[in-house]
Amino acid sequence: MTKKIIKLTVRDVRFPTSLEQHGSDAMHTDPDYSVAYVVIETDQGMQGYGLTFTVGRGTEIVVCAVEALSALVVGKSLEEIVSDFRGFYRLLTSDGQMRWIGPEKGVIQLATAAVLNAVWDLWARSEGKDPRKLISCIDFRYITDALTEEEALDILVKAQTGKQQRVDQMLKEGYPAYTTSCAWLGYSDQLLKQLCTDALNDGWTKFKVKVGADLKDDIRRCSLIRQMIGPHNTLMIDANQRWDVGEAITWVTRLAEYKPLWIEEPTSPDDILGHAAISKALAPLGIGVATGEQCHNRVMFKQFLQASALQFVQIDSCRLGSVNENLAVLLMAHKFKVPVCPHAGGVGLCELVQHLILFDYISVSASLDNRMCEFVDHLHQHFRSPVVIQNAHYMPPKDPGYSCEMLESSVQTHQYPQGQVWKKLQ
Ligand SMILES: C[C@H](O)[C@@H](O)[C@@H](O)[C@H](O)C(=O)O
Numbered sequence: 001m002t003k004k005i006i007k008l009t010v011r012d013v014r015f016p017t018s019l020e021q022h023g024s025d026a027m028h029t030d031p032d033y034s035v036a037y038v039v040i041e042t043d044q045g046m047q048g049y050g051l052t053f054t055v056g057r058g059t060e061i062v063v064c065a066v067e068a069l070s071a072l073v074v075g076k077s078l079e080e081i082v083s084d085f086r087g088f089y090r091l092l093t094s095d096g097q098m099r100w101i102g103p104e105k106g107v108i109q110l111a112t113a114a115v116l117n118a119v120w121d122l123w124a125r126s127e128g129k130d131p132r133k134l135i136s137c138i139d140f141r142y143i144t145d146a147l148t149e150e151e152a153l154d155i156l157v158k159a160q161t162g163k164q165q166r167v168d169q170m171l172k173e174g175y176p177a178y179t180t181s182c183a184w185l186g187y188s189d190q191l192l193k194q195l196c197t198d199a200l201n202d203g204w205t206k207f208k209v210k211v212g213a214d215l216k217d218d219i220r221r222c223s224l225i226r227q228m229i230g231p232h233n234t235l236m237i238d239a240n241q242r243w244d245v246g247e248a249i250t251w252v253t254r255l256a257e258y259k260p261l262w263i264e265e266p267t268s269p270d271d272i273l274g275h276a277a278i279s280k281a282l283a284p285l286g287i288g289v290a291t292g293e294q295c296h297n298r299v300m301f302k303q304f305l306q307a308s309a310l311q312f313v314q315i316d317s318c319r320l321g322s323v324n325e326n327l328a329v330l331l332m333a334h335k336f337k338v339p340v341c342p343h344a345g346g347v348g349l350c351e352l353v354q355h356l357i358l359f360d361y362i363s364v365s366a367s368l369d370n371r372m373c374e375f376v377d378h379l380h381q382h383f384r385s386p387v388v389i390q391n392a393h394y395m396p397p398k399d400p401g402y403s404c405e406m407l408e409s410s411v412q413t414h415q416y417p418q419g420q421v422w423k424k425l426q
């Protein structure tokens, strides 16, 4: 029996995280973690849940873009979509009129992610997928100079060896994670210390700190956290695009004594050659460059990899065109031998990205070297199947689907602007 998609709804759901400075960084000083939340429904009453992440104002624009795309989805059957998922991806991303407001970037790509995440959720609930089927979901347009379809298939086929052991290992130990929850830029030193102590007690060994607004503050905060975590735990720093290229090099050089593993988003996310220059300058200090949470499509990632402009690939489950485009990036990263350390946090990003990184380990990279997935401890209570962290590892999700179904009560109370939470704040 076919499953025809008969309805798509999208809602603007916001959480007032800025009230306590959760999520704050050098560029986003007051984020209200939000989502455009999509539910698709089939004629047989099955549902697929998807979302894309935003930080408050502007979510209404993403909602509009999802509504514009919905005409391309409603009326199609799931079977029709997945039998030519590459074609369907293209239909959404290359619509002869709508592609003008992208293509494959910005609001329209965030909307594509929300819609396709819901389709993947629906599909994930119904059947298994082999390498050939997965490859047929990827749009190789614009990346064949870096990775061909044959090479991609070869990677997946090779990684079939040892797959079961990796599945068993993940079920037992989980996938290594790092925490960003201790050191948002707007947190006081006292809160940072408290959260860091708690995290160490809970078994965390890898920590990310926000930097980039004021060098003196960064020196104080990095020194504090390095003292607390000791020389052997891992520290990463994140500037959220605050600097110009030269400034990034000088600033990070000043922080080198705290031994960060990487500097994340040192400059404009579009400046590939700038990132390459920063990578080159910081390599002798043992500091890599990480980027990706605002890298808007596979073509950008291709060029970052080709130009040796990043040493850590930070895929994002909602910035790229869903699983389809993330698969392309995971496979390219493998070919270029660059580790993938996904961006997570926000609302629902941990829930989504855990699937991608488990897939990367089990079916693509087969390696945990220099790899870890971000974890942020906010807002998980709003999900039906929240992530499970044990001893600083993501434990594989047990429920079918893509884990981003939200509790209906949470959606209703946080819907913007009419939900109870927002009414009270007005
Ligand atoms: C506004 C957001 O909280 C960002 O600061 C966040 O995504 C951050 O860059 C991260 O790496 O987790």
Ligand SMILES: [Mg+2]
Pocket (backbone or CB within 6 Å): 238, 240, 264, 265, 293
């Ligand atoms: Mg970041």
